[in-house]
Every structure is written in structure tokens, then in C-alpha cells.
Amino acid sequence: MSECHFGLFGLKPAFELDLTELASRYRELARAMHPDRFADADAREQRLAIERSANLNDAYQVLKNPAQRALYLLRLEGHELPLEATVKDPEFLMQQMLLREELEELDRLDAVAAFKQRLKQAQAQQEGQFAACWQVPEQREEAERLVRRLQFLDKLAREVRQLEERLDD
Amino acid sequence: MAVTMTEAAAKHVQRSLDGRGKGEGIRVGVRTTGCSGMAYVLEFVDEVVGEDQVFESFGTKVFVDAKSLVYIDGTELDFVKEGLNEGFKFNNPNVRGECGCGESFNV
Amino acid sequence: MALLQIAEPGQSPKPHERRLAVGIDLGTTNSLVASVRSGVAEPLKDAQGEVILPSAVHYREADVVVGRAAKAAAIEDPLNAIVSVKRLMGRGLSDIHQLGEQLPYAFVQGDSQMPYLQTRQGAKSPVEVSAEILKSLRARGEAALGGDLVGAVITVPAYFDDAQRQATKDAARLAGINVLRLLNEPTAAAVAYGLDKQAEGVVAIYDLGGGTFDVSILRLTRGVFEVLATGGDSALGGDDLDLAIAHWVLAQAQASTDLTPSQQRELLAQACAAKEALSQVSSVTMSYGAWQGVLTREQFVELIDPLVERTLKACRRALRDAQVEIEEVDAVVMVGGSTRVPRVRESVGRLFAREPMTDIDPDQVVAIGAAIQADVLAGNRSGDDLLLLDVIPLSLGLETMGGLMEKVINRNTTIPSARAQEFTTYKDGQTAMLIHVLQGERELIKDCRSLARFELRGIPPMPAGAAKIRVTFQVDADGLLNVTAQELNSGVEASIQVKPSYGLSDDEIARMLTESMQHAGADKDARALAEEQVEADRLLEAVQVALAADGLALLSEGERRDIDEAIAKLITVRGASQSPAELSAAVKYLTEVTDEFAARRMDAGIRAALAGRNLQEIEE
Numbered sequence: 001m002s003e004c005h006f007g008l009f010g011l012k013p014a015f016e017l018d019l020t021e022l023a024s025r026y027r028e029l030a031r032a033m034h035p036d037r038f039a040d041a042d043a044r045e046q047r048l049a050i051e052r053s054a055n056l057n058d059a060y061q062v063l064k065n066p067a068q069r070a071l072y073l074l075r076l077e078g079h080e081l082p083l084e085a086t087v088k089d090p091e092f093l094m095q096q097m098l099l100r101e102e103l104e105e106l107d108r109l110d111a112v113a114a115f116k117q118r119l120k121q122a123q124a125q126q127e128g129q130f131a132a133c134w135q136v137p138e139q140r141e142e143a144e145r146l147v148r149r150l151q152f153l154d155k156l157a158r159e160v161r162q163l164e165e166r167l168d169d
Numbered sequence: 170m171a172v173t174m175t176e177a178a179a180k181h182v183q184r185s186l187d188g189r190g191k192g193e194g195i196r197v198g199v200r201t202t203g204c205s206g207m208a209y210v211l212e213f214v215d216e217v218v219g220e221d222q223v224f225e226s227f228g229t230k231v232f233v234d235a236k237s238l239v240y241i242d243g244t245e246l247d248f249v250k251e252g253l254n255e256g257f258k259f260n261n262p263n264v265r266g267e268c269g270c271g272e273s274f275n276v
Numbered sequence: 277m278a279l280l281q282i283a284e285p286g287q288s289p290k291p292h293e294r295r296l297a298v299g300i301d302l303g304t305t306n307s308l309v310a311s312v313r314s315g316v317a318e319p320l321k322d323a324q325g326e327v328i329l330p331s332a333v334h335y336r337e338a339d340v341v342v343g344r345a346a347k348a349a350a351i352e353d354p355l356n357a358i359v360s361v362k363r364l365m366g367r368g369l370s371d372i373h374q375l376g377e378q379l380p381y382a383f384v385q386g387d388s389q390m391p392y393l394q395t396r397q398g399a400k401s402p403v404e405v406s407a408e409i410l411k412s413l414r415a416r417g418e419a420a421l422g423g424d425l426v427g428a429v430i431t432v433p434a435y436f437d438d439a440q441r442q443a444t445k446d447a448a449r450l451a452g453i454n455v456l457r458l459l460n461e462p463t464a465a466a467v468a469y470g471l472d473k474q475a476e477g478v479v480a481i482y483d484l485g486g487g488t489f490d491v492s493i494l495r496l497t498r499g500v501f502e503v504l505a506t507g508g509d510s511a512l513g514g515d516d517l518d519l520a521i522a523h524w525v526l527a528q529a530q531a532s533t534d535l536t537p538s539q540q541r542e543l544l545a546q547a548c549a550a551k552e553a554l555s556q557v558s559s560v561t562m563s564y565g566a567w568q569g570v571l572t573r574e575q576f577v578e579l580i581d582p583l584v585e586r587t588l589k590a591c592r593r594a595l596r597d598a599q600v601e602i603e604e605v606d607a608v609v610m611v612g613g614s615t616r617v618p619r620v621r622e623s624v625g626r627l628f629a630r631e632p633m634t635d636i637d638p639d640q641v642v643a644i645g646a647a648i649q650a651d652v653l654a655g656n657r658s659g660d661d662l663l664l665l666d667v668i669p670l671s672l673g674l675e676t677m678g679g680l681m682e683k684v685i686n687r688n689t690t691i692p693s694a695r696a697q698e699f700t701t702y703k704d705g706q707t708a709m710l711i712h713v714l715q716g717e718r719e720l721i722k723d724c725r726s727l728a729r730f731e732l733r734g735i736p737p738m739p740a741g742a743a744k745i746r747v748t749f750q751v752d753a754d755g756l757l758n759v760t761a762q763e764l765n766s767g768v769e770a771s772i773q774v775k776p777s778y779g780l781s782d783d784e785i786a787r788m789l790t791e792s793m794q795h796a797g798a799d800k801d802a803r804a805l806a807e808e809q810v811e812a813d814r815l816l817e818a819v820q821v822a823l824a825a826d827g828l829a830l831l832s833e834g835e836r837r838d839i840d841e842a843i844a845k846l847i848t849v850r851g852a853s854q855s856p857a858e859l860s861a862a863v864k865y866l867t868e869v870t871d872e873f874a875a876r877r878m879d880a881g882i883r884a885a886l887a888g889r890n891l892q893e894i895e896e
């Protein structure tokens with residue numbers, strides 16, 4: 001299946017996405033492909049069903065997550081972001097450091113909640129900027145910069161969850 | 170022309186309808202098979218079709234289509250236990266023979 | 277005449293085509309088998325009218341007994357009456373020593389790390405012991421349904437790792453059961469509950485069994501059960517509440533903690549009875565040797581609160597992983613006998629700020645859910661109103677340089693799931709590679725659980741660093757891992773040898789299978805040929821059906837010719853050859869030639885299913 005993730009869901013590649021609609025389409029597709037539907041078929045069909053379902057689940061994860069969706073869109077346009085690129089983003093670098101330091105200081109669950117809120121706002125802001133520029137060829141560099149920012153914020157969100165777990169001990 | 174149920178059968182049918190959460194009653198009928206002529210049809214009925222005959226036993230409805238009625242007229246549906254196995258049994262006065270496996274019959 | 281069940285509209289089975297399937301709850305303490313009959317999912321009774329089969333196996337002089345009688349024998353014959361064998365599935369000897377004080381058996385090292393139990397009938401693997409329980413349940417199922425089973429859905433704790441799941445599947449194989457699906461226990465409970473209440477929304481399942489604890493957070497939407505996250509502890513259960521009481525008694529009696537196996541069994545039985553009594557009364561008398569004392573409910577609560585807190589912590593973690601707030605949970609369902617303990621109900625109610633649901637019998641709900649899914653998978657009922665989307669409970673990863681664990685598939689990823697990683701060789705002409713796969717959340721491999729070592733062989737020799745080996749990790753709907761590898765430059769598929777860290781080797785299973793067969797004297801070669809012939813006939817029929825249905829629409833003339841040729845070849849070999857190897861090669865060839873056709877058919881089928889549903893929605 002060489003179809004792109006958007007095509008699989010019957011959507012045109014876009015950054016703005018109705019997540020409720022996406023979830024609904026996911027359920028429909030899952031119903032049609034899930035190995036349970038092929039439980040009495042032969043081994044080969046079952047294997048194919050597993051492959052189709054695994055691909056669907058992966059596509060859903062990518063499209064659901066704004067940072068991964070953004071990265072995927074650029075990749076569709078042919079822009080492979082190199083893994084270890086030198087970060088040419090001095091203004092965000094500052095914000096990155098401040099956020100990290102703040103995270104390290106957090107030692108109470110209520111403070112963490114407030115931090116999570118600010119993180120969400122930062123993500124929303126970067127997402128809005130990406131939506132505005134990713135289709136403009138002259139702004140390709142800006143788009144790549146924004147994807148890196150979104151990836152960082154995503155990673156930070158995961159670290160916040162890990163911190164919450166530690167504080168629960 | 171009649172198709173009836175024992176009280177035990179009616180009770181179990183009702184229990185199934187309740188457990189399933191929906192259904193107007195059960196359909197009883199026959200269809201042809203390769204083995205030895207005919208096999209019984211025993212199904213839930215969710216949608217009532219006009220052409221069926223409806224019988225009622227102990228408050229539970231039994232739907233029979235016109236073609237099947239000829240072969241099962243006078244039949245009584247019972248619910249029995251055989252060891253650990255339990256299920257429905259047709260007592261059909263029209264039956265002349267059964268196939269060795271006990272799954273189909275002829276009239 | 278055979279006894280009949282009421283079928284779904286239009287689904288009356290043709291004679292000889294009844295598809296009998298059951299759901300099996302293989303529990304630590306108790307097991308059940310259930311089935312859907314005449315539209316109702318219910319547990320099947322034994323000859324005494326009981327639905328529960330205690331998970332106890334007694335190896336006597338000349339036979340094996342399973343159930344109540346075996347459980348009763350556990351006190352006088354503790355080394356040969358095995359209880360709670362589920363705690364030993366997929367575990368190694370070092371794990372056992374940690375559980376040792378609760379399990380008074382004599383252990384012996386087996387071939388592949390799996391500990392065997394020394395009984396009077398010889399060394400038995402936990403897999404063989406579990407198989408005895410499954411055999412008993414299968415027999416009950418076949419007697420109650422009046423025929424052979426096409427298969428069973430067997431439940432496992434959601435938190436079971438790959439080794440524990442594989443051990444369960446191996447036990448089923450030894451018992452002659454075709455596993456339709458391994459189903460997670462909380463998901464099974466959600467199915468029973470969700471379909472019963474026609475529920476929609478977010479549901480938390482709190483499942484405290486005899487030896488395992490699971491918590492799952494699910495979203496129910498029009499028959500789709502989507503697990504958002506799962507958590508738990510596969511070594512924490514009701515048995516541990518009993519153990520806490522037992523320790524208390526020994527402390528009060530100032531007695532030595534060095535007990536004989538018999539004494540252990542007896543004390544634990546008394547503790548279990550006390551725990552159950554305290555659900556009804558506020559104090560119980562207990563005795564040990566010369567000592568006698570009173571255990572009050574308050575004292576009991578003090579003893580078990582630390583254990584209960586562990587379960588609540590797992591609940592909070594699952595909610596975080598699911599990214600769901602407590603307020604968003606619409607219902608919490610209690611599963612497992614130990615959830616009858618008032619303190620447990622109270623604590624869970626407090627955490628979720630709502631009254632836990634207990635109206636479906638907590639001992640039966642898992643088997644009932646499994647029976648419902650078995651009905652769907654066997655083809656007796658359309659799967660349109662039931663879809664289970666489950667997740668992998670533990671992260672899967674690889675050992676990398678410096679003893680670190682690199683995660684490849686994260687916990688709570690929806691399954692089936694697949695991830696590929698690329699590796700290369702570090703020596704000129706290197707043709708083999710070793711990959712160590714583990715499960716767990718920690719950074720160091722010593723803190724994670726070793727799953728297996730995969731030996732990749734047959735890599736074409738190349739200069740160091742030139743090979744591009746793509747290794748694909750695939751987790752199927754049972755939660756089991758399958759690894760494949762391909763060298764991308766040459767397209768060569770590497771052959772994979774799996775060495776499970778806590779599982780039975782293929783040789784061990786083969787040995788157990790032959791031992792359990794009555795006519796083990798049958799000629800090995802004759803059997804191998806017969807198996808290949810069955811396989812060939814099956815493939816020929818399947819391909820011919822497929823060609824009749826879609827050959828014209830999906831194949832070019834050239835492709836059709838190639839397939840026809842391969843069919844003709846297989847038919848010739850099938851008729852003339854007595855060599856299993858020759859027949860197997862012809863089967864393999866036809867399989868390869870029809871691979872592309874099978875993929876096209878599947879995709880066409882999926883598109884048709886989707887179109888059909890869209891049509892349905894327009895009509896609504």
C-alpha cells in the first residue's frame with residue numbers, strides 16, 4: 001500500500017484537521033481491516049490483515065499528533081528533515097532553556113498543572129504559525145523551524161507526564 | 170394447522186429474547202439440505218414479514234413461513250437436557266426418517 | 277436429533293456446519309468456560325451444576341485430577357497438588373524465588389530457563405499444568421455444546437508480557453485447543469458490561485484477580501471498544517491479601533516463618549477464609565498452633581492498605597497515559613473475586629469519586645465477555661456491532677551499546693502495530709546478527725524484562741557497514757511479537773531463530789505434544805507426509821475459490837497463466853510424490869505465486885466493506 005496516510009483516511013493533505021471526524025473514520029477503517037474480521041481466514045490473509053491494521057494504526061497516530069502531522073506534511077512535499085540539524089533558531093533556544101529549567105524546579109502536582117497549561121498554549125501558538133506558512137514555498141525554512149519547535153514541545157509534554165508519575169510516588 | 174411449544178421451550182425462548190435485549194419472537198421452519206432431505210431452521214425474528222403465519226404459546230410468538238408450514242404442521246417445540254448438553258428439540262409427527270448424524274430428516 | 281439453539285436471523289447453520297466456540301477465563305484461583313447459546317452468553321456448568329473450576333491440578337499415583345478435589349488435596353499433598361500455576365507462566369527460576377514463600381513447590385531447572393515443578397509423575401512445566409486445566413474446560417465445553425469446538429477465546433491479564441502470553445498459547449496447544457484470540461481480561465469485562473448496558477463513554481475496569489491486578493481505561497463508541505491505556509501489576513493479587521493476613525498471624529503467634537509446605541497451605545487457606553468472612557462480619561477468630569486471636573476489620577484494613585494503594589497508583593498512571601481526567605470517567609467496573617472486599621470497593625470509589633459497578637457477577641464477567649467475542653470470531657454473529665481495539669501494555673525495545681534499552685514500540689500503542697529499524701554490519705563478510713528484545717519502561721536493560729534473543733542468519737556477505745538490514749517488529753492482535761528481517765540491497769530475507777528467555781523451546785513443545793498423543797507410536801515420516809498433504813489440499817481449494825470469485829477481475833492474463841501453472845504443478849506432485857519435502861516446496865511455490873493476488877483480494881474486500889458501510893449510513 002503506497003497510499004499516503006491522508007489518502008488512507010480519504011482526506012486531502014492538510015494541517016488543520018477535525019479530530020472528531022478523524023476518529024470516526026479511524027473506527028470505520030479499523031472495522032474493515034482488523035484481524036478479528038479475518039479470524040476464520042487462512043494464515044496468509046490473517047498476516048495481511050495484521051499488516052494493514054498496523055499501517056492504519058501508525059497512520060492514525062501520525063495524523064492525530066500535530067507535531068508528527070506537521071513533520072509528515074513536509075515529508076510529503078519532499079522535504080526530509082535531517083535528524084541532527086544544527087538549530088538555527090536562537091529565539092526559541094532561549095524559550096527552550098527557560099522551559100526546561102522551569103520543569104526541573106517543579107515539585108508539586110498543582111504547579112505541574114499550571115505548567116501544562118502554558119505548554120498547551122505554546123503548542124497552539126506554534127501550530128497556528130505552521131498552518132499559515134507550510135504551503136508557501138518561500139517560507140519552507142520557517143516551516144522546518146516550526147516543526148522542530150513542535151517536536152521539542154511534544155517531547156517536553158512527555159517529560160511532564162513522567163514527572164507527574166515520579167511525584168505520585 | 171398449528172405449531173406449538175412446551176412451557177419449558179417458551180420459557181427458554183423468552184429468556185433468550187430478554188437476554189438478547191430485542192426480538193419479536195422466533196422463526197421456525199425447514200429448508201432443504203444435501204444430507205438427507207431437510208433441516209430445521211430456528212432463528213430470532215427482529216422484523217415481522219407479512220406473509221408469515223403467527224402462533225402463540227405461553228405468551229411467546231412463533232413465526233412460520235407458508236412453505237415450511239406444510240412440513241411442520243402439528244410440530245411441538247420442546248426444550249430438553251441431555252447430560253451437560255441442553256437445547257431445543259422438534260417433535261414433528263410428519264418425520265419419516267433421520268440421517269445417521271441426527272442433523273437432518275425427511276418427511 | 278441433535279439439540280438446536282436459536283440462531284441470529286438468517287444465520288441458521290447448515291447441518292455439520294455448526295461452529296461451536298467458547299470463551300475461557302483461565303484464572304489464577306478459579307477458571308470458567310462460557311458460550312453463547314440461543315443469543316445468551318452464559319457460563320457452562322459441570323456435572324455437579326457448578327460453573328467455577330478451581331485452578332488446581334493434582335498429580336496422583338496413576339492419574340491427574342483437576343478442580344475441587346485437587347484443591348482439597350493441596351493441604352495434605354502440597355508438592356503434587358499445584359494451585360496458582362498462572363503465577364509461574366512465562367517466569368524464570370529467579371522470579372520464582374521471589375514468590376517462593378507463597379509457593380511451596382520443588383522446582384527444577386528446565387531446558388530454556390522455564391522452571392519445572394517436581395511431582396510424583398515427573399518434572400512438569402507450568403505450561404503442562406495449565407494444559408490440564410484447559411483440557412478439563414474443553415471437555416466440559418464439548419459436552420455442553422454437543423460437539424467439537426472450532427476454537428476458544430482465552431483471556432489473559434492485560435499486563436501479561438509476551439512470554440506469559442506465549443506460555444498461555446502453548447498450554448492451549450497442548451490441550452488441543454485452537455486459540456481464536458488471546459483477549460485481555462479487562463477488555464473482556466468491558467465487552468460484557470458494555471453490551472449489557474449499551475454503554476457509551478469512558479469506562480475504567482478495575483480487575484483484581486487471585487494473582488494479578490489490571491486496570492484498563494476504555495472508550496466505548498457504538499460497539500467499538502477502544503482501550504486508551506492499561507496498567508497493573510502481574511504479581512499482585514488477592515493471594516497477596518491472604519499472605520498479609522498469614523504474616524500477621526505468624527507475628528501474633530510469635531511463630532517461626534519457616535513453615536513446611538503443608539503448614540503454608542493450611543495457613544493460607546485459613547487466611548483466605550478470614551478475608552472472605554470479613555466482607556460480611558467485623559471480626560474473625562484465627563488460630564495457629566497454641567495461639568488464638570481475633571482479627572478485626574480495622575486491623576485487616578491496616579494490613580491491606582499498602583497493597584490497595586499500589587493498585588490505586590496503577591490506576592492514576594493509567595489515567596495519565598490515557599490522557600483522561602478522573603471527572604471524564606463515566607463508570608468504573610469491578611472485576612475479580614477480591615473486589616468483594618469492602619475496603620477495596622471503598623478505596624476505588626473514593627479515587628474515581630463514584631460508586632463502582634458491581635452488578636455483573638465479578639467472577640463470571642470475564643468469561644462471558646470472552647464467549648461473546650468467540651461467537652463473533654467463529655462466524656456465528658456479525659462483528660459489525662463489536663470491535664475491540666486493544667493495546668500493548670509494556671514498551672518493547674532493543675538492547676543497545678552500554679546495556680541500555682532503546683524503545684521501539686511504546687506501551688499503550690494500539691495493536692496490531694509494526695515498527696521497522698535499520699541495522700548494519702560491523703565486520704566485513706558478516707552473515708549473522710544477534711538482536712536482544714526486552715519489555716519494560718526503564719533505561720537500563722537490567723531493569724527490564726528479557727523477552728528473547730533473535731539470531732538473524734543468511735545476510736549476504738558485504739563490506740562492513742554496507743549492508744542495510746531492516747528489522748520489522750510486529751505485534752499482532754494477541755499481543756505477541758513477530759520479528760522479520762530483510763537485507764534491503766539484495767532483497768534477501770534473513771532467517772530468524774528465536775531463543776525465548778522465559779519460554780519453551782520448539783523441541784520442548786514437540787516433545788510434550790508427542791507425549792500427550794495416545795498413538796505416539798505412529799510413524800514420523802508418514803505423519804509428516806499426511807500433514808503436508810492436508811496443507812496442499814487446503815491451499816488448492818482456497819486458491820480455486822479465490823480464482824472463481826476474483827480471478828477475472830484482479831489478474832492479468834500472464835499472471836493467471838503463472839498461477840494456473842503452479843496449481844497444475846502442485847496437483848501433479850500431490851498425486852505422485854511420497855516426499856514431504858517435495859510437496860512442501862510445491863506448496864511454497866504456489867503460495868509465493870499467489871501472494872500478490874491475495875493482497876489485491878484483501879484490499880478489494882476492505883474497500884467493499886467500507887463502501888457498504890457508507891451506503892448503510894446514507895440510508896440511515
